[in-house]
Amino acid sequence: MKLTGPQRVMLFKFSAYGFLKNLQFFEPLFLLFFTVAKGLSYTQFGILIGIREICVYAMEVPTGIVADVTGRRRAMMTAFGAYLCSFAVFSLASSFWAFVPAMVLFAAGEAFRSGTHKSMIMQHLDLEGLGDQKVHYYSITRSMSRLGSAASALALIVFALFGGSYGIIFPATMVPYVLGLLLMLTYPRELDGEVKKQAVLSGMWWHTVQSAKSLWQTKELGKIVVNESVFESFFRVAKDYLQPIVKTAALSLPLLAAVGDDQKRTFVLIGVVAFCVHMNSFVSSRLSGHLADRTGHLGRTLNGLFWVFAVAFCLTGTLYRMNLVIPAIVVLFFFYTLYNLRKPVVVGFLSEKIPGQQRATVLSVQNQLRAILAAVVAPLFGWVADNIGSARQTGISWAFLLGGGVLLLLGFVLRLEGRPT
Numbered sequence: 001m002k003l004t005g006p007q008r009v010m011l012f013k014f015s016a017y018g019f020l021k022n023l024q025f026f027e028p029l030f031l032l033f034f035t036v037a038k039g040l041s042y043t044q045f046g047i048l049i050g051i052r053e054i055c056v057y058a059m060e061v062p063t064g065i066v067a068d069v070t071g072r073r074r075a076m077m078t079a080f081g082a083y084l085c086s087f088a089v090f091s092l093a094s095s096f097w098a099f100v101p102a103m104v105l106f107a108a109g110e111a112f113r114s115g116t117h118k119s120m121i122m123q124h125l126d127l128e129g130l131g132d133q134k135v136h137y138y139s140i141t142r143s144m145s146r147l148g149s150a151a152s153a154l155a156l157i158v159f160a161l162f163g164g165s166y167g168i169i170f171p172a173t174m175v176p177y178v179l180g181l182l183l184m185l186t187y188p189r190e191l192d193g194e195v196k197k198q199a200v201l202s203g204m205w206w207h208t209v210q211s212a213k214s215l216w217q218t219k220e221l222g223k224i225v226v227n228e229s230v231f232e233s234f235f236r237v238a239k240d241y242l243q244p245i246v247k248t249a250a251l252s253l254p255l256l257a258a259v260g261d262d263q264k265r266t267f268v269l270i271g272v273v274a275f276c277v278h279m280n281s282f283v284s285s286r287l288s289g290h291l292a293d294r295t296g297h298l299g300r301t302l303n304g305l306f307w308v309f310a311v312a313f314c315l316t317g318t319l320y321r322m323n324l325v326i327p328a329i330v331v332l333f334f335f336y337t338l339y340n341l342r343k344p345v346v347v348g349f350l351s352e353k354i355p356g357q358q359r360a361t362v363l364s365v366q367n368q369l370r371a372i373l374a375a376v377v378a379p380l381f382g383w384v385a386d387n388i389g390s391a392r393q394t395g396i397s398w399a400f401l402l403g404g405g406v407l408l409l410l411g412f413v414l415r416l417e418g419r420p421t
Helices: 005-021 027-037 042-070 072-092 096-113 116-128 131-161 166-185 202-215 219-252 262-295 298-321 325-353 356-387 392-413
Strands: none
Touching: 005 116, 005 131, 005 166, 027 042, 027 131, 027 166, 027 219, 027 262, 042 072, 042 096, 042 219, 042 356, 072 096, 072 116, 072 166, 096 116, 116 131, 131 166, 131 262, 219 262, 219 298, 219 325, 219 356, 219 392, 262 325, 298 325, 298 392, 356 392
């Protein structure tokens, strides 16, 4: 890919954004931070996750309008500002009710950021006549994002070796996010896009109506949207529970005895597992197309991956209940493989079933439904983990077993048809 000097500078800036944005040192310890360091129950953590999901959904369209009115650079700076405020509250607060507005601020950051930076890259490519290079361009910026995620995982090991605690993860994340905010100041004005003088609020209502109509056009279209929303919401809720399971392993593995105290051992093992998760995501995403080719039917592929996910859910709960912690981690690690194998297949299946002009609204409905389901599933999952059994390990295992049972049932109800690929 041949670029001029100024074009290389912008590619560096876009890549730097991806790297800095993914330096989320808190992400591998998100659940443990609230339940161990701050003393929240799993139910309270689930409620916070539900608040985040609903707020991101509720703010996506309004924040998009704000970006149109004020410009994309200001929207991105607002996103970083909201993130930084939420990180400060997370670090200093100690009660559940103080975390609620902080989670709303975090959701605001997600909503302002979502899609905005990608649209800035697209605007740059159009202005520079580089539209035919978008695949190579995106591959570079995305690879830097993955590198940032891997680096944030490895940073946990460094924190452990130098005596870091749960309290350091949000202040540490504030450093790259301040740099990200400053980076936005260096972006050229032309990336703001066509700034509108006033927001068209009626567009929000039109968007909602069109999305609802698209969802129920056909029985099969509604089924695939619900199918994917269920899968993704259960995945997004369950993945955080990898952390307490890894913590259990860290406290029992003789190999980690030389690392130090329980907290250091937890940080080290979670750092290693999180690094492997990001590498797994990279590899499994690339293998998705080969899987679809082998099965011959997109619908059949999605059904198979859904049922395997349901069985893996049940198996995780069974193994953890039997105190087979390492096998439980391996199976839960496999969740990420299933998720990344399935995601591109879903896009392909929807492309077959939805006319081009309706894809955006249908995908919007899928995001909305996923947010609503996650807001329901997360507190319920946490309640089961807190209240069934005499110990948290027992409760977590029951949460996975009951969740897997629900998924098995829904796998039959939401079974998809699909023609050969």
